[in-house]
Amino acid sequence: MKILMFTWEFPPLISGGLGMACYGMIKALLSQGIKIDLVLPTKEFVYFPMREPSDADTLPVVFVDQEKHSVYTKKTFSTLHERMDYIGITEQPESYFQLADIRRDSVALKREYWLSETVNLEERELWQEMTTNLIGDEDLIRKVQEYTLRAERLARTMDYDLIHAHDWLCYPAGMLARKIGQKPLIVHIHATEFDRAGGPGDERIHKIEHAGMTYADKVIAVSQYTAQMIMSRYRIDTAKIRIVHNAFSVPEDAVVSKERIFTGPVILFLGRITLQKGPDYFLEMAERVLAVHPEARFIMAGTGDMSRKLLRRSASLKLRNRFLFTGFLNRKQVERVLRASDIYVLPSVSEPFGISPLEAMAFGITSIISKQSGVAEVINHAFKIDFWDTDLWVETINHLIENPQKRVKMGIDGMHEVNRIQWDEAAEKIRLLYSGTLAEYIRQA
Amino acid sequence: MLNIVFYFQVHQPYRLKHYNVLDIASGSDMFDDPLNGLVMRKVAEKCYLPTNKLLLELIRQHEGRFKVSYSITGTAIEQFKLYSPETLDSFKALVDTGCVEIIGETYFHSLAFLYESNEFLDQVMMHRKLMKDEFGYDTVTFRNTELIFQDRLSDLVYEIEGFKTILTEGVDRILQWRSPLYAYKNYSKDINMLLKYYQLADDIAFRFSNRDWPEYPLTVDKFVNWIDHLTLSENKGRNQFLNLFMDYETFGEHQWAESGIFEFMRHFPAEVLKRPNLGFAMPRETAELANYQQESLSFPEPVSWADEQRDLSAWLENDMQHNAIETLYDLFEKIKARGDEKLLRTARLLSTSDHFYYMCAKYFQDGDVHKYFSPYDSPDQAYIYFINACAELEERLLR
Numbered sequence: 131m132k133i134l135m136f137t138w139e140f141p142p143l144i145s146g147g148l149g150m151a152c153y154g155m156i157k158a159l160l161s162q163g164i165k166i167d168l169v170l171p172t173k174e175f176v177y178f179p180m181r182e183p184s185d186a187d188t189l190p191v192v193f194v195d196q197e198k199h200s201v202y203t204k205k206t207f208s209t210l211h212e213r214m215d216y217i218g219i220t221e222q223p224e225s226y227f228q229l230a231d232i233r234r235d236s237v238a239l240k241r242e243y244w245l246s247e248t249v250n251l252e253e254r255e256l257w258q259e260m261t262t263n264l265i266g267d268e269d270l271i272r273k274v275q276e277y278t279l280r281a282e283r284l285a286r287t288m289d290y291d292l293i294h295a296h297d298w299l300c301y302p303a304g305m306l307a308r309k310i311g312q313k314p315l316i317v318h319i320h321a322t323e324f325d326r327a328g329g330p331g332d333e334r335i336h337k338i339e340h341a342g343m344t345y346a347d348k349v350i351a352v353s354q355y356t357a358q359m360i361m362s363r364y365r366i367d368t369a370k371i372r373i374v375h376n377a378f379s380v381p382e383d384a385v386v387s388k389e390r391i392f393t394g395p396v397i398l399f400l401g402r403i404t405l406q407k408g409p410d411y412f413l414e415m416a417e418r419v420l421a422v423h424p425e426a427r428f429i430m431a432g433t434g435d436m437s438r439k440l441l442r443r444s445a446s447l448k449l450r451n452r453f454l455f456t457g458f459l460n461r462k463q464v465e466r467v468l469r470a471s472d473i474y475v476l477p478s479v480s481e482p483f484g485i486s487p488l489e490a491m492a493f494g495i496t497s498i499i500s501k502q503s504g505v506a507e508v509i510n511h512a513f514k515i516d517f518w519d520t521d522l523w524v525e526t527i528n529h530l531i532e533n534p535q536k537r538v539k540m541g542i543d544g545m546h547e548v549n550r551i552q553w554d555e556a557a558e559k560i561r562l563l564y565s566g567t568l569a570e571y572i573r574q575a
Numbered sequence: 576m577l578n579i580v581f582y583f584q585v586h587q588p589y590r591l592k593h594y595n596v597l598d599i600a601s602g603s604d605m606f607d608d609p610l611n612g613l614v615m616r617k618v619a620e621k622c623y624l625p626t627n628k629l630l631l632e633l634i635r636q637h638e639g640r641f642k643v644s645y646s647i648t649g650t651a652i653e654q655f656k657l658y659s660p661e662t663l664d665s666f667k668a669l670v671d672t673g674c675v676e677i678i679g680e681t682y683f684h685s686l687a688f689l690y691e692s693n694e695f696l697d698q699v700m701m702h703r704k705l706m707k708d709e710f711g712y713d714t715v716t717f718r719n720t721e722l723i724f725q726d727r728l729s730d731l732v733y734e735i736e737g738f739k740t741i742l743t744e745g746v747d748r749i750l751q752w753r754s755p756l757y758a759y760k761n762y763s764k765d766i767n768m769l770l771k772y773y774q775l776a777d778d779i780a781f782r783f784s785n786r787d788w789p790e791y792p793l794t795v796d797k798f799v800n801w802i803d804h805l806t807l808s809e810n811k812g813r814n815q816f817l818n819l820f821m822d823y824e825t826f827g828e829h830q831w832a833e834s835g836i837f838e839f840m841r842h843f844p845a846e847v848l849k850r851p852n853l854g855f856a857m858p859r860e861t862a863e864l865a866n867y868q869q870e871s872l873s874f875p876e877p878v879s880w881a882d883e884q885r886d887l888s889a890w891l892e893n894d895m896q897h898n899a900i901e902t903l904y905d906l907f908e909k910i911k912a913r914g915d916e917k918l919l920r921t922a923r924l925l926s927t928s929d930h931f932y933y934m935c936a937k938y939f940q941d942g943d944v945h946k947y948f949s950p951y952d953s954p955d956q957a958y959i960y961f962i963n964a965c966a967e968l969e970e971r972l973l974r
Contacts, residue, residue, distance in 0.1 A: 391600045392966075393973045427966070429596060441955050446894035450902045451966040455959050456596045466597050 131564055132165040134290035134307055136281060136300035140170055141461065142214060146402055147485040148320050151352075151376045152296060157186040158557030164564070167288060169303070171277050173218020174198070177284060191217055194283065247309065253345075260302055260341040263334035270299075271334075278302040285310040292564055296320060298335055301342025314347040314571040316563065319356055321406075324363060325480040328405035340364050348567050350374050350560070352483035353504020359482070372563055375508050377553040378488035384465050386493045386545075391470040394425035395531045398471035398495070400464065400486050401478075403434030408477035408500065408517050413440055415475070417447050418524045423531050424452065431456040431467050468493040472537065473530050477517050478503055487512065488551065491544040496537045498526055508551060511544040577756070577806045577815045578856035578864065579847060580769060581643040582718070582742060583823035585623070585666075586684050587615055587651045588929035590950045594960040599967045606924065610950060612658045619659035622827035627665040629837060633844050634674045641844040642674040642855045645823070646718050649682030649705050650927060663709070670710045676857035677706050679714035679738065685926035686890060688719055688728055689877070690904040698923070699735060716858040718742040720928050722771065722820065722880040723887065726873055729761035729768075738766070740858050742820060744880040745770035749872060756805060756815040758865040762873040767862040771820040771880060775801065780821040784834035795839055799846045799853075806852050814864045816856065820880065882937070890931040895958040900931055902965045909972055918971055925964060933957035 135156070139149030156166055161183045168178040175194045180186060188210070193199035207213035241261045248254040264275060281303030293315045295304030301317055308315040322339060323331035343349050343366045351357040351373050360366045380386065390396075397419070399412045409430065416428040430440065430453070437455070444453045456467060468474075474490035474497040481503035488505065490497050497512040499505060506514045515522050530537040592607035633641050647666065655663035669675045681687060681698035682705060688695040699717075706712045717738045719728055724743035732738045745755030753759075755770040778798070782788045790797070802817060809815055822829065830836040847853045856864060881889040890896060903925055910918045933949040934957045951957045 391596070392970060431596075438955060441958070442894060445898040445958065448894075448898050448901065450898065450905065451962050451969060454596050454963060454966060457959070463597055 131163075131292065131568070132167065132290050133159075133292050133294050133564065134284070134288060134311075134313075135166050135168050135294045135296075136277075136303045136307075137168065137296040138171055138277075138299045140168065140219075142211075142219065147376075147483065148297060150378075150485050150489075151320060151483075153186060154377060154379055154553040155557060155560065156180065157183050157379075158553035159560060160186060161554070162557055162561050164561060167290065169277075169281065169284060170219065171273060171299075174216075175280055176217055177288075189214070194280075194287075244306075244309070256341045256345045257305075259337050260305055260345075263337040263341075264302055266334065274299050274302065278306060282306050282310065292316065292568055294318065294564075295342070295346075298323070298339045298342060301338055305342060305345050308345065312575075314567045315345065316348045316350060316567060317342050317346040318350040318352075319343070319360060319482065320352055321482045322356070322359055322363070324359060325356075325482050326404070326406050328479045336364075343370075346370070347571060348372060348563060350563070352376050354507050355502070355504045356482040372559070374556050374559045374563075375504065375551075376483045376485050376488075377551045377556050378485055378492060378548060379553050380489075380492045380549075381461075381465075385469070387469065388494075389466070389469040392427045394427055395423070395473065395534075396427045396429060396471045397473045397475060397527060398429050398431060398467065398490070399475060399477075400431045400467070400490065401476070403430065403432050403437045403440060405436065406479055406481070407434070408479050409434070409436055409440050410443075411477040411517060411520060411523070412475060413444055413447070413453070414520050415477070415523050415527060416444075416449060416453050418520070419527050419531070420449060420452050422528055426452065426531060428453045429456060429467060429471065430454070431459055431464070433458045464489075465493075468495060471495050472541075473498065473527060475523070475527070476500055476503065476505075477523065479517050481505065488548050491541075491548040494541040494545040496530055496541040497544060498523065509544070509547055511540060511547045576852055576854060577802065577809075577817055578854050578861070579802070580816050580818045580820075580856055580858055580861065582678065582818070582820045582858065583643065583645050583825075584718075584821070585645055585647040585651050585823045587611070587618065587648070587654050588684065588927040589650055589654075589924045590614070591925075591930065591960045591964055593951075593956070594963045594967070596963055596966075599963060600970055605921070605964045605967065607950070611654060615654045615658040618824060618828055619655075619662045621832070622824050623659070623662045624665060625832070625837065626823065626826040626840075627662070627669060629841060631665070631669055631672070633841070634669070634672045637844055637848060639674060640848055640855065642676070642857045644676035644678055644716070644857050644859075645669075646678040646680045647706075648680065648684040649702055650684060650924070652705060652709060667710060670712060674857075676716060676859050677710055677712040677714055678742070678858065679703055679706065679717045681720055683923045683927050684720050684929070685923070686720060686723070686900065686928050686931065687926060688723065688731070689887070689891070690900065691907060692731060694904075694907060694926075695731065696735065698926075699732075703735075703737075713737065716740040716742065721889075723877055724874055724879075725877040726762045726875060729763065729766050733761075733763075733765045739862055740767040740769060742769050742818070742858060743771070743874075744820075744878050744885050745772055745818070746878045746885045749874055749878065753870070753872075754815075756809075756817060757813070757867075758816055758861050758869055760869045760871040762871055764869075764871045767865070767869070768872065769816055769818045769858055769861060771818045773880070773885075775817065776819045776821050779819065779836075779839075780825045780829065783825075783830045783836055783839070792835070793839065795842045795846045798839075798843070799850070802847070802853065803850060813867045816861055816864075881932075888937065889935050890928055893934065893936050893954075895934045895936070895954065896931050899934060899958060899961050899965070902962065906965060906968055906972070910968075913972060915972075918968065921968060921971075925961070925968070930957070930961050934961070 137152045141153050166180045176191050285307035293304050293307045296318045297320050304315050323335040349371045357371050357373050401407045403409045474495045476487050476499045478500045483504035487497045487499050499512050500517040501514050502517050513526050589606045594605050682701040706714050717732050722744045755772045759768045877887050934954045936954040
């Protein structure tokens with residue numbers, strides 16, 4: 131079975147959990163015999179034909195432009211990194227295709243054409259919803275427009291049995307591919323605009339999410355929490371929704387043993403510094419814990435639109451050199467900071483899943499996670515607290531600082547538990563969903 | 576008689592590298608040696624060496640009538656030795672002429688005065704010893720980092736034997752109707768004080784190459800005429816002092832050679848000395864030249880020569896700056912209690928005021944000047960690296 135898969139992140143092009151999830155999922159699907167042609171927002175117009183599990187790491191590339199492809203095949207690269215640079219994907223999020231790369235004259239989708247192609251009123255409404263909301267001058271919207279146009283070309287030229295699109299950025303691409311290729315579409319919800327925005331968010335994105343999910347044949351939600359959200363907020367038909375929890379596999383070359391940076395206990399926040407992730411709650415905890423335990427160190431790892439505000443606020447609280455910022459970390463640096471940490475906290479306001487705590491637990495770090503998260507559904511050996519209950523977070527952190535033996539035991543139990551949550555199981559569910567969806571589609575046609 | 580008192584500040588900090596959390600406890604160095612070497616060699620080539628050569632020629636040419644003074648920080652002297660020993664030699668040649676005064680300050684160009692009096696006195700004594708060792712010079716004039724001054728400072732400086740004169744900024748809110756052209760006394764009348772005449776000093780230091788300035792281009796003739804006019808109101812035979820204090824890097828670095836700054840300086844002394852009522856003096860000579868009852872001035876709040884506000888806001892305004900400096904001085908106490916010389920040396924290198932200057936986030940005009948001098952992309956970056964360095968320092972204390 132061959133899947134045309136659209137996603138916005140993949141290692142080394144990562145800025146969050148989506149890339150990590152796609153990597154684990156794709157690798158496991160490949161080992162189960164699924165073939166995947168992966169499309170990413172790369173600078174060059176390429177796709178990644180993946181056939182073997184190792185392809186998830188080596189990333190074989192096909193340039194859509196034949197001339198460019200023959201130039202590429204004649205080139206030799208000394209490292210993977212050098213080759214990725216050539217395609218235009220590196221570990222920095224800024225290496226996504228840039229606006230300068232987008233031809234101005236080609237950004238508009240042929241909206242009228244697509245509306246005239248619709249077969250019934252229902253379909254027409256969905257296309258109307260998608261196309262009218264994919265309009266705007268913001269960088270991200272324009273990047274999605276460009277990505278969608280590329281998808282249109284790929285959908286016409288490639289062979290595939292089924293389409294799998296991750297998150298709203300790729301839904302317009304998935305919709306086009308379904309229409310053009312007359313193949314079933316599965317959309318995968320890693321996060322909704324409600325989660326990301328921590329409030330109402332961007333109306334256009336809600337509309338695109340709604341259109342994508344409604345137009346899809348099946349919808350995968352990463353947790354019960356998310357499934358509830360898409361039923362109640364987007365009114366998606368319950369029969370279409372399947373829950374597939376994410377997993378986490380420790381990279382083969384990772385070293386998980388402790389390597390301290392600080393003598394005192396280290397409490398880690400790891401993720402995008404945005405409202406969704408609750409970084410302001412982390413700062414409040416730090417202030418209160420440090421008043422009792424000045425030997426502790428709080429590390430805020432990651433970047434995001436709240437970084438500056440948090441930095442300034444931590445200074446105004448006079449947290450001295452006890453509240454530290456790492457800035458953007460690549461994979462190796464993430465592993466390094468995990469090895470140096472004792473307590474991991476995820477105070478997300480709304481977290482559809484949350485792979486990062488699984489990763490922390492795989493490193494034997496005692497974890498405290500928000501009850502408002504999908505990951506809380508799959509693990510037992512972690513503390514689960516309402517994101518707003520700062521009193522309890524502070525009490526728990528203090529307790530873990532004061533009882534190192536208990537902390538270590540909890541960490542080890544968590545590590546064992548996470549090691550059992552493998553992608554193979556999740557991929558198995560997805561593979562069965564692929565074949566089921568395909569069978570149903572053929573039967574209908 | 577109006578005496579022009581030139582005083583030049585020579586300073587280079589040890590800049591921190593982009594020191595991340597993961598660098599802590601890794602054993603890697605905090606300071607950016609390659610960058611520091613690069614900057615020192617560049618500034619030596621563009622400023623120190625050509626300017627020293629020019630001033631030496633002028634001093635010789637005018638046979639004792641042209642005089643200047645310098646304050647050279649300990650961190651600058653150390654980096655001369657590391658990266659540009661010929662610069663240090665050329666300063667020594669200048670001092671040997673007898674027409675150059677060396678001024679005392681803190682060895683590390685720090686803000687210790689505001690936080691730790693004992694550390695401040697230690698750094699002043701270290702600097703004094705260094706000047707003696709390098710130049711055979713006994714300092715008798717004092718200037719605090721960035722001309723920061725407050726009444727309490729004169730008490731501390733007075734405690735140290737030998738200091739007779741202090742330099743600071745001629746701040747309007749202190750002087751009010753008074754003229755910065757007279758020598759004053761501090762509030763307790765113990766120490767002679769000279770105040771920078773910022774309008775004319777800044778014409779050279781900041782506006783010289785500014786084409787939007789109505790007076791552009793500044794010619795020697797024009798500038799000396801302005802100075803001459805200053806003497807018109809004085810007819811009682813009192814000696815006045817026009818204090819032109821500035822960063823030495825003005826010459827060739829802030830004002831590029833192409834701006835004509837060196838030509839300006841080459842012809843300036845001769846034009847001044849043509850006029851019978853104008854001359855040059857060193858700060859150490861001014862107390863005796865002051866042939867009148869010197870009025871005393873009180874500075875209840877700190878002043879400085881930085882930015883339009885001429886206060887501490889360039890280094891100590893926002894929360895980042897306050898948290899950073901308080902973190903450092905908390906550590907000083909612990910390090911001194913431990914008696915670890917290596918750690919103390921690192922803490923002192925971190926006490927250099929430039930680190931806090933880089934964290935300045937004032938937006939208007941002055942922000943640009945801060946940006947020009949900063950090796951980092953933003954005040955936030957400067958803060959992050961500094962706090963990480965302090966975290967490293969504290970870990971070393973615990974190890």
